[in-house]
Amino acid sequence: xxxxxxQLVAPGAFSIKYEDIDFGDKVIVKPRYMAVCHxxxxxxxxxxxxxxxxxKLPMALIHECCxxxxxxxxxTYKRGEMVIAIPNVQGEEDLVIFENYAKDAKFLSSGxxxxxxxxxxxxxxxxxPCGDISGGLAAVTEFVSVAAHSVRRFAGIAHKRRNxxxxxxxxxxxFVMANVLRLEFPDSEIIVVGxxxxxxxxxxxxxxxxxxxxxxxxxxxxxxxxxxxxEGSYYAIDDIIRYINPQGTVTLMGVSENRVAxxxxxxxxxxxxxxxxxxxxxxxxxxxVSYMQDAKLRxxxxxxxYEDKKVSxxxxxxxxxxxxxxxxxxxxxxxxx
Amino acid sequence: MIFAGxxxxxxxxxxxxxxxxxxxxxxxxxxxxxxxLEKFLLCERIDEVYVGVHPGWTFHMESLVEKYIKIRRENVxxxxxxxxxxxxxxxxxDSIEERFGKSEEHYIITHDSVRPFLTSRIINDNIDAxxxxxxxxxxxxxxxxxxxSEDGRMITDIPxxxxxxxxxxxxxxxMTLLRELYEDLNEEEKGILTDxxxxxxxxxxxxxxxxxxxxxxxxxxxxxxxxxxxxxxGKFID
Numbered sequence: 001x002x003x004x005x006x007q008l009v010a011p012g013a014f015s016i017k018y019e020d021i022d023f024g025d026k027v028i029v030k031p032r033y034m035a036v037c038h039x040x041x042x043x044x045x046x047x048x049x050x051x052x053x054x055x056k057l058p059m060a061l062i063h064e065c066c067x068x069x070x071x072x073x074x075x076t077y078k079r080g081e082m083v084i085a086i087p088n089v090q091g092e093e094d095l096v097i098f099e100n101y102a103k104d105a106k107f108l109s110s111g112x113x114x115x116x117x118x119x120x121x122x123x124x125x126x127x128x129p130c131g132d133i134s135g136g137l138a139a140v141t142e143f144v145s146v147a148a149h150s151v152r153r154f155a156g157i158a159h160k161r162r163n164x165x166x167x168x169x170x171x172x173x174x175f176v177m178a179n180v181l182r183l184e185f186p187d188s189e190i191i192v193v194g195x196x197x198x199x200x201x202x203x204x205x206x207x208x209x210x211x212x213x214x215x216x217x218x219x220x221x222x223x224x225x226x227x228x229x230x231e232g233s234y235y236a237i238d239d240i241i242r243y244i245n246p247q248g249t250v251t252l253m254g255v256s257e258n259r260v261a262x263x264x265x266x267x268x269x270x271x272x273x274x275x276x277x278x279x280x281x282x283x284x285x286x287x288x289v290s291y292m293q294d295a296k297l298r299x300x301x302x303x304x305x306y307e308d309k310k311v312s313x314x315x316x317x318x319x320x321x322x323x324x325x326x327x328x329x330x331x332x333x334x335x336x337x
Numbered sequence: 338m339i340f341a342g343x344x345x346x347x348x349x350x351x352x353x354x355x356x357x358x359x360x361x362x363x364x365x366x367x368x369x370x371x372x373x374l375e376k377f378l379l380c381e382r383i384d385e386v387y388v389g390v391h392p393g394w395t396f397h398m399e400s401l402v403e404k405y406i407k408i409r410r411e412n413v414x415x416x417x418x419x420x421x422x423x424x425x426x427x428x429x430x431d432s433i434e435e436r437f438g439k440s441e442e443h444y445i446i447t448h449d450s451v452r453p454f455l456t457s458r459i460i461n462d463n464i465d466a467x468x469x470x471x472x473x474x475x476x477x478x479x480x481x482x483x484x485x486s487e488d489g490r491m492i493t494d495i496p497x498x499x500x501x502x503x504x505x506x507x508x509x510x511x512m513t514l515l516r517e518l519y520e521d522l523n524e525e526e527k528g529i530l531t532d533x534x535x536x537x538x539x540x541x542x543x544x545x546x547x548x549x550x551x552x553x554x555x556x557x558x559x560x561x562x563x564x565x566x567x568x569x570x571g572k573f574i575d
Contacts, residue, residue, distance in 0.1 A: 002454055118456060
């Protein structure tokens with residue numbers, strides 16, 4: 001069968017690659033709903049370094065996707081069953097290193113084609129069932145899995161005093177992170193620090209929100225999650241180091257194109273642990289699906305998910321990226337190509 | 338029910354690559370008709386897929402299905418085609434009605450076997466359109482100016498390009514309506530009206546337009562075939 005792959009060939013320009021795919025040992029999924037990530041936007045708008053663009057393009061974008069199983073030679077899934085696609089391509093099995101950090105692991109939509117394809121073929125362990133989660137919401141499961149992964153790492157690394165946990169950022173990642181922390185640590189005080197009062201008003205479920213320009217001097221917390229990235233990374237990390245209690249764990253989750261200076265003097269003096277967290281593996285996807293059984297979480301996620309119109313042409317793909325640049329949180333869309 | 342009717346009755350005289358009808362030539366690693374067939378089988382809204390082939394090639398087609406098709410093989414039916422496009426379609430319709438009965442709820446999505454770059458979007462748009470309008474044709478806007486010449490020497494007319502479209506397939510029909518329109522044709526009309534949608538047009542039945550794709554091309558000539566091979570990174574045959 002000749003499959004259509006919608007590749008970004010240069011910032012703002014798509015072209016179709018045609019690929020003959022076989023009905024072999026992989027599961028074939030028809031993508032139904034997808035979500036746009038900041039990483040996709042950076043490729044689409046050409047914000048990535050020119051050398052990176054030259055190396056990685058042409059490439060299909062999008063790594064957040066749910067779809068319908070059309071063919072499963074292993075018999076694990078029924079035809080028509082809705083699943084979440086996992087963009088992490090496993091390397092060799094490693095019992096020490098998480099699959100998403102393994103040296104030979106790959107990631108679909110960063111170096112190899114993402115999910116903007118007519119059909120997607122994946123090894124059977126690269127999909128997880130999404131049960132009754134609706135398509136628009138299931139599309140953001142990958143995003144939730146990233147938060148699930150960072151909580152898993154945090155739980156294994158951070159000391160046990162978790163009275164107060166701060167989340168830096170007021171975007172989609174901070175929102176999902178705060179939600180997952182709320183579920184995992186119901187007795188901890190969750191405080192979100194952001195820049196935009198409008199966006200902070202969505203965080204009704206946390207104990208407190210603060211504007212980063214007006215942080216009280218006496219503010220302190222045991223651990224923090226940095227969910228800013230970009231230009232805000234430096235200020236967020238600097239503030240976290242300033243206010244965090246000794247031996248706290250700082251989980252870094254925001255991506256920055258620039259190198260960020262870190263106040264190592266205070267990191268050393270306070271004995272802080274800085275943990276880098278990125279992407280997720282199968283276990284995290286399963287955990288994300290279980291988090292999404294929570295009705296409150298689902299309703300909150302629905303508040304930040306904007307569903308654009310169905311995509312039925314390349315012009316519609318451009319429209320989705322433009323919509324996403326104008327919406328404060330996540331953009332999802334039905335895939336009709 | 339929704340049926341696909343893949344028209345693979347041709348004997349491939351225009352390709353000059355081999356004696357084999359062009360729909361059976363390999364594109365990438367499998368015959369062109371298999372790529373086309375697989376696209377329909379992947380569409381969950383299509384209940385059964387019929388392939389109409391030249392009577393001398395039915396066993397060959399059955400062998401290809403046996404060899405290559407790994408999905409929903411039980412939904413594939415090979416039938417002998419007729420002398421032309423429309424009679425092949427009607428042979429398929431006869432075969433469907435013999436097995437599943439006549440019904441106003443039966444629809445057929447007919448498609449050229451040599452258009453393997455068909456997309457699932459086009460199939461789904463055909464299904465939506467035929468359910469609503471009973472007849473639809475897949476087209477793309479004409480990019481070149483169309484020039485009409487009655488004698489092949491001098492221009493008779495140059496129609497307004499914005500109103501011109503190039504016909505592709507699928508062409509889709511409510512089956513009872515298709516039979517009614519076809520049986521209303523006399524033998525002379527049957528000989529002239531080689532395009533299935535034209536049967537509806539000449540009887541003033543409205544035909545809805547579905548947007549095709551330039552890539553949904555018909556592999557007719559050697560150069561079409563070479564372009565298609567290049568598109569999928571396949572082998573070239575001189």
